[in-house]
Amino acid sequence: MTLDRMVMLFAGCMVLVSVLLTLLVSPLFVWFTVFIGLNLIQSSFTGFCPAAIAFRRMGVRTGCAFD
Numbered sequence: 001m002t003l004d005r006m007v008m009l010f011a012g013c014m015v016l017v018s019v020l021l022t023l024l025v026s027p028l029f030v031w032f033t034v035f036i037g038l039n040l041i042q043s044s045f046t047g048f049c050p051a052a053i054a055f056r057r058m059g060v061r062t063g064c065a066f067d
Contacts, residue, residue, distance in 0.1 A: 001060070002060070002061055002062065002063035003052055003055055003056060003060045003061065003062045003063050004063030004064065005063065006055050006060050007049060007051050007052050007055065010051050010055075011036065011040055011051070014036050015033060015036055015037075018030075018032040018033040018036060019033060
């Protein structure tokens, strides 16, 4: 699995977890979902993604988006 796909998988899982937390624990977890969305937007413009940096350090091979 390439870095690009790993980041998308991680982001999708985090969105689903945050929605579940919002529904089951507290409505305030919606801010976690907002944070994830804002991080995805800023990484699309800047190319800076903390998850991509972490996965790259773990040895995941790079794809074309996060070179």
